Amino acid sequence: MQKSNAFVDVLKNIRELVGAEFYSDSLEDRLCYSYDATIEEALPDAIVSPGATEDIARIMKWANEAKMPVIPRGAGTGLSGGSVPVKGGLVMILTRLNRILEINEADFYMVVEPGVITNTINEVMAKKGFMYPPDPASMKTSTIGGNVAENAGGLRGLKYGVTKNYVMALEVVTPTGEIIKTGTHTVKTATGYNLTQLFVGSEGTLGVITKITLKFIPAPEHKESMMAIFKDMNQAAQTVADIIKSGVVPATLEFLDHITINAVEDFERIGLPRDADALLLIETDGMKEAAIREIASVEEICKKNDAFKTQKAKTEKEREIVWAARRVAFSALARVRPTTILEDATVPRSRIPDMVRGVNQIARKYNIMIGNFGHAGDGNLHPTILTDERDKEEFARVEKAIEEIFDLALKLDGTLSGEHGIGYSKAKFLENEVGKDGLAVMKRVKDALDPNGILNPGKMSL
Ligand SMILES: Cc1cc2nc3c(=O)[nH]c(=O)nc-3n(C[C@H](O)[C@H](O)[C@H](O)COP(=O)(O)OP(=O)(O)OC[C@H]3O[C@@H](n4cnc5c(N)ncnc54)[C@H](O)[C@@H]3O)c2cc1C
The missing domain is CATH 3.30.465.10 (Uridine Diphospho-n-acetylenolpyruvylglucosamine Reductase; domain 3)
Structure with missing residues (x-):
């Protein structure tokens, strides 16, 4: 791809400022920085890795004068296309500032x-x-x-x-x-x-x-961790709502559905129950007596909701294994089909059972595979669509399903994103949540700070 002529001088100045070692416009490097952890991709004109705030300020002044897009980037693990240079320009990697x-x-x-x-x-x-x-x-x-x-x-x-x-x-x-x-x-x-x-x-x-x-x-003095296994996903979802209602606030309350449990087991083989429909991973922490009392209350609520097994971690090693299972959930699901789309529509916590049921209905309606896991305790589930974007017919069904998941979350008084942001992937849906006037105010804030629209353009509909 040809570099825009208007940017050539600016890029030359930037290269001189930071040194050749920290600048590149080779195709190989541009390709490496055309992705994040989504399926979005776009080539930048160049990449820079500045080592000082003053250099960043100089670069921004030059870029602003030349109206050249600059896209800040950390590790590129974003899940909404935020660091993908959808309008070209300069990817600015911030990892050298690491003290x-x-x-x-x-x-x-x-x-x-x-x-x-x-x-x-x-x-x-x-x-x-x-x-x-x-x-x-x-x-x-x-x-x-x-x-x-x-x-x-x-x-x-x-x-x-x-x-x-x-x-x-x-x-x-x-x-x-x-x-x-x-x-x-x-x-x-x-x-x-x-x-x-x-x-x-x-x-x-x-x-x-x-x-x-x-x-x-x-740091809290003590932690108690447990796993509760359910034959029916609705029981697990109801358990989450009941724990919240009881007044106990676990440090962590995570949810994995059947598809996710099996993907994790295929990936790590840590002994999760493959026949379970859902499992909850729960941790309480604080003063020792309080953490122990709270985990006992939580266990009782799990049993009332017909958990067929509850299991407390007895050692730190057992505890780490349980949480490792949760941390690899996304990577494990990503191995199942060629394309993984992870959403993070979030609902008020009492609406978790409705959200889980609704997402399952959407998966059935469009005949697609959706693994579901996430931070159930704060209403933030991650319906993860496992698909193949090369299959146009299937992918059209996936796109409709995504729209319905967002509509469902908003209908349940929720939000499009609990933690992954809007970025590029969800930009077209933002107005559905914030409204026309809300979006116009966001645009005015953007214009006031960035009159030439050079910083990460194309994101959040701005
Ligand atoms: C396996 C996996 C698990 C994940 N789990 C979670 C999770 O549990 N919770 C969660 O919230 N997210 C999660 N994420 C998403 C992602 O890790 C987070 O959004 C994270 O904050 C992105 O950090 P990053 O350094 O990779 O940023 P990048 O992806 O490089 O950038 C993300 C956004 O931040 C901007 N940006 C980066 N650095 C700067 C800066 N210095 N100044 C201004 N803007 C900047 C970029 O322009 C971009 O818009 C997960 C991702 C993966 C792949």
């Missing part, structure tokens, strides 16, 4: 660069007896910058919340090249607009995040 700059144990915050891998933060904090709770299943690969840009959730979201609940302050390079600071290192602030939360979840469309201040908390 933990400060850990302040007196005030319970840390300052990190966006390229730090999420799991590194988890491990560093765990060694010190603290916890950074957001734990996306992709955390061994995803970057904290990508997590902030997507407002990533994780397995502990039910009790501890998601990324936005832990971001205190940011350093951001605007699309026009200014370096701004948002937020504070204080527990409270009521100073000006909450720009920090404007950038959280902005999917790389409003600014390049170059520094992040994250809150952390003391």
Whole structure:
């Protein structure tokens, strides 16, 4: 593909600024950065990997003058096409900015660069007896910058919340090249607009995040984990609703359906019950006595809903095996058919049984395979469509099914995305949720910060 002439000079300047080692416009490299974890793909004109905020600011100024698209990118694990350069331009990889700059144990915050891998933060904090709770299943690969840009959730979201609940302050390079600071290192602030939360979840469309201040908390004293196995998916869905209603707030309450259980078992062979229709993975944590009492209440609720087996993890190794099963669910499902489309439409928690039943009906109606798993405790399931995009007739049925899944979630008072964002894949559905006027306000915010529309264009209908 021919590089746009208007960009040639700018790209030459950028190459000189960062050095040849950190710039490429070879076809091989452009191909490598034309994907994320969805089925979307588009070639960029070039790739840059800057090593300093000031360089990013220079690049943004040049790009803005030349009206050249810039697409921020972390690890490329996104599930909505967010880092795919759908309008060409420059992919800006943020993984060179990968230092933990400060850990302040007196005030319970840390300052990190966006390229730090999420799991590194988890491990560093765990060694010190603290916890950074957001734990996306992709955390061994995803970057904290990508997590902030997507407002990533994780397995502990039910009790501890998601990324936005832990971001205190940011350093951001605007699309026009200014370096701004948002937020504070204080527990409270009521100073000006909450720009920090404007950038959280902005999917790389409003600014390049170059520094992040994250809150952390003391690690819980004790954890109890259990698995509950059900012959009927409806029983499992009802159990989730009953646990929430009971007032117990598990740290984690995850759901795997029959298709997912078998895909995981084919992949890892860890001894999950292949004949189960659904299983719940549940963890309580906190003070030892409280965690034990809570898991006992949860077990009782599972039994009342006719779980045919409940099994508590007796050792840390058993516990890790159970959670490993959940973390590989997506990768295991992805092996079943050539194309995997993972959705994350989310509903109020009491509507989980309706959502599970509705998704199964949609799968039957369109005669397609949908594995279902996810963060049942916070209403965030991941209906995962297993298909083959080369089969045009089947894929047309898949597209109709996806539309119906979104319609169902909205009808149940839910949302299009609980944690993966809108990106490119769901852009055309955004107006269904936020309305014409809501979308117009989002566009005005975008125009105010990015008058030339150069930062991650084509995403979120902006
Ligand atoms: C197997 C698997 C499991 C997953 N599990 C979960 C899960 O449990 N929970 C969850 O929430 N997500 C999950 N995801 C999705 C994905 O990992 C998250 O969205 C993650 O936050 C993306 O991080 P990344 O570094 O890969 O970002 P990328 O995919 O590179 O980028 C994502 C978006 O962020 C923007 N961006 C990246 N860095 C910056 C920056 N520094 N400044 C501004 N914008 C930026 C990009 O432009 C893009 O729009 C999963 C993905 C996979 C493949």
